[in-house]
Amino acid sequence: MLIIDGKKVSLELKNELKASIESYKAITSKVPGLALIIVGQDPASQAYVRNKAKTCKEIGINSTMIAMPSETTQELLLETIHKLNDDPSVHGILVQQPLPAQIDELTVTLAIDPSKDVDGFHPENLGHLVMGDLDKCFVSCTPFGILELLDRYAIETKGKHCVVVGRSNIVGKPMANLMLQKLDAANCTVTICHSATENISFHTKQADILIVAIGHAGFITPDMVKPGAVVIDVGINRVDDPSTKNGYHLVGDVDFNGVSSVASAMSPVPGGVGPMTIAMLMKNTLLSFQRFNGL
Numbered sequence: 076m077l078i079i080d081g082k083k084v085s086l087e088l089k090n091e092l093k094a095s096i097e098s099y100k101a102i103t104s105k106v107p108g109l110a111l112i113i114v115g116q117d118p119a120s121q122a123y124v125r126n127k128a129k130t131c132k133e134i135g136i137n138s139t140m141i142a143m144p145s146e147t148t149q150e151l152l153l154e155t156i157h158k159l160n161d162d163p164s165v166h167g168i169l170v171q172q173p174l175p176a177q178i179d180e181l182t183v184t185l186a187i188d189p190s191k192d193v194d195g196f197h198p199e200n201l202g203h204l205v206m207g208d209l210d211k212c213f214v215s216c217t218p219f220g221i222l223e224l225l226d227r228y229a230i231e232t233k234g235k236h237c238v239v240v241g242r243s244n245i246v247g248k249p250m251a252n253l254m255l256q257k258l259d260a261a262n263c264t265v266t267i268c269h270s271a272t273e274n275i276s277f278h279t280k281q282a283d284i285l286i287v288a289i290g291h292a293g294f295i296t297p298d299m300v301k302p303g304a305v306v307i308d309v310g311i312n313r314v315d316d317p318s319t320k321n322g323y324h325l326v327g328d329v330d331f332n333g334v335s336s337v338a339s340a341m342s343p344v345p346g347g348v349g350p351m352t353i354a355m356l357m358k359n360t361l362l363s364f365q366r367f368n369g370l
């Protein structure tokens with residue numbers, strides 16, 4: 076069985092992005108800029124944002140971290156976003172979620188200039204994705220990273236049946252729409268499953284490509300998978316493990332050991348989709364820089 080190694084591919088991609096950024100810098104004396112906004116003290120969110128800033132530094136993107144206290148008003152956050160929308164040195168704006176209860180996430184998403192929405196969450200970007208105008212939009216980083224993995228591993232997708240389990244706005248829905256597009260690593264017949272789907276294994280067993288993003292540890296078992304299928308596991312779930320320093324370890328939504336005896340290729344957790352998400356955020360930021368500078 077082939078392991079779809081997101082750690083390796085993300086390193087290759089980051090090296091390619093770094094080389095592009097250096098060459099653009101030599102021509103324009105400019106580099107891409109990414110603003111990272113975090114509101115509150117959530118340790119997981121802080122770790123995610125630190126990791127994004129570290130990756131920016133590694134590849135030559137100028138990142139600005141804006142840390143705001145938990146009691147920040149929505150008005151102040153929107154004012155901060157508007158200033159960044161008008162700042163020509165900022166090509167991408169990311170507001171780390173979740174946000175405190177007094178702030179409405181959709182209002183914040185709508186405040187970000189779609190041309191700087193490198194997370195691809197703005198309805199304008201989602202709309203362009205649905206219409207297949209990929210050169211006009213940003214695609215949400217996790218689905219975009221999965222497309223990149225399928226492409227780099229030359230997985231045959233044209234005309235295949237792709238089943239996406241999960242319909243969130245940031246993973247399931249954009250993923251299904253991406254796999255539907257007339258693209259080299261897509262062009263599939265697509266089925267979407269969710270928590271109200273009846274007899275879910277009937278659908279998953281028909282998948283040539285099965286993409287699972289639900290947040291339930293080990294939900295997909297070998298009997299739910301068609302022999303030879305390509306299985307992409309998006310889930311990140313903590314399982315208590317007193318033998319580790321943190322007291323837990325991470326597993327996906329797929330029973331990796333069981334399903335590996337049935338599938339032809341699988342992405343592991345950790346080391347599969349996860350590392351691609353940050354790499355694609357970097358790719359989207361560079362894309363925005365290229366669009367802003369007509370490169």
Ligand SMILES: NC(=O)c1ccc[n+]([C@@H]2O[C@H](COP(=O)([O-])OP(=O)(O)OC[C@H]3O[C@@H](n4cnc5c(N)ncnc54)[C@H](OP(=O)(O)O)[C@@H]3O)[C@@H](O)[C@H]2O)c1
Pocket residue numbers: 217240241242243244245246247268269270271272275288289290291309310311312348349350352
């Ligand atoms: N690797 C990465 O970079 C990355 C990025 C984002 C998310 N993730 C992980 O991916 C997982 C999903 O994330 P998300 O943001 O999409 O989660 P989410 O917003 O909670 O959405 C979960 C989706 O799964 C569906 N679902 C839940 N239980 C189900 C079941 N038993 N059978 C079928 N469908 C079920 C839900 O259906 P309903 O719509 O009917 O409620 C919902 O559409 C999480 O583990 C998250 O940590 C990983």
